[in-house]
Amino acid sequence: MKTAPQFFRHGPGPFARLFVFALLSCLLIAEDLRFKYFPELRQAIGIVIFPLQKIAYIPTHIYDQIEELIASFYLLEENIKLRERYLKDREQLLKLHALEAENIQLRQLLGAIQQIETNTKAKAVLAEIMYTPRDPFNHKITLNKGSFHDIQLGQAVIDDKGIVGQITRLYPWSSEVTLLTDKNHSVPVQVLRNSLRSVVSGTGKNDELELRYLSVSTDIRQGDLLVTSGIGGVYPPGIPVATVLRIEQDPIDDFAQVISTPVAGVDRNRQVLILSLAQPIPNNSLEMPKN
CATH class of the missing domain: 1.20.5 (Single alpha-helices involved in coiled-coils or other helix-helix interfaces)
Known part of the structure; x- marks a missing residue:
């Protein structure tokens, strides 16, 4: 087995x-x-x-x-x-x-x-900046409002801070604004503190304005706010224009050089306001586009 x-x-x-x-x-x-x-x-x-x-x-x-x-x-x-x-x-x-x-x-x-x-009882129209110059010596901007929108020569242009400039050329659908800093532009102003009246003029430099022909004894101080006086009927009274930056006095000169800086600026905005005129401005007193 x-x-x-x-x-x-x-x-x-x-x-x-x-x-x-x-x-x-x-x-x-x-x-x-x-x-x-x-x-x-x-x-x-x-x-x-x-x-x-x-x-x-x-x-x-x-x-x-x-x-x-x-x-x-x-x-x-x-x-x-x-x-x-x-x-x-x-x-x-x-x-x-x-x-x-x-x-x-x-x-x-x-x-x-x-x-x-x-x-001021002035009417305002909202406009947009179409063009700002790259040339530092060109102090003009172009807006998208013109004669077709009932815009007139001489109207003041402001932003939310103060005066920007004035319309000096007019086209059907656009307009050209001369800025405060242009050396050929002047604005009647007064010192807000004491109501002293004067004229502020552009110097051709960015962010710099000048009060000319003020006596060295004039009561004006650094930091004084300059507002529109309303004289001339172009700018409504009481709108801020500039702030006194410095006061230069020459002992041999009877006048003081007062330098101020604008309170408004197109470099900070895309929209501005066009104010209606307090009274009509003659056409021959402003630049017109050449045909």
């Missing part, structure tokens, strides 16, 4: 194995504490197998490099998309800031319109 073949050979029992391994562990611990042979053996074995470890780690290193390359590619692509989105959002944000600033300036102009119509 045939017996079934044995697939596994029976060895020592579990307790015998446990005893052998426990004894071996104790011997190794005692040797490591007493004789110190195994650390040197481990170092020798480590030196021998170090190249094998490097070779074994090559596939893992290559896999990590490929993974980092793929991650860098995705990060670069995501970075490009985020940058494009940032530029678009920044453009929209800048537009929003510009609209907000324009909205604030329009509200200020609306308040100026109500104040002017209440105090």
Whole structure:
């Protein structure tokens, strides 16, 4: 009668194995504490197998490099998309800031319109600046309102701060404004503090006006506000024009040189107000466009 073949050979029992391994562990611990042979053996074995470890780690290193390359590619692509989105959002944000600033300036102009119509009975028309000169010696701007919009020569142009200039050329759908700083432009003014009347004139320099032919004994101080006097019928009275910047006195001269700076500025606005005339201005007293 045939017996079934044995697939596994029976060895020592579990307790015998446990005893052998426990004894071996104790011997190794005692040797490591007493004789110190195994650390040197481990170092020798480590030196021998170090190249094998490097070779074994090559596939893992290559896999990590490929993974980092793929991650860098995705990060670069995501970075490009985020940058494009940032530029678009920044453009929209800048537009929003510009609209907000324009909205604030329009509200200020609306308040100026109500104040002017209440105090001076003059009517105001809102106009937009179409062109400002790049030439520092050209002190003229162009507005988008002309004779088609019932604009007349000589009308004063202001912003929410004060006088900007006067319309000196007229076209059907546009008009040209001579700024206060133009050397050929003058405005009758008075000192708000003491009602002293004078005439402020442009010097041809940006942000600089001059009060001419004032005696050295004239009661005028640095920081005085100059407003329109209303003389001449071009500018309604009481509108701010300039602030006295400095007073220069020459001992051998009978007149003081009073330098002031305009309170208004076209470089800060896109919209201005055109005021109606207090009285008609003769056409031959202002520049007209040549045919």
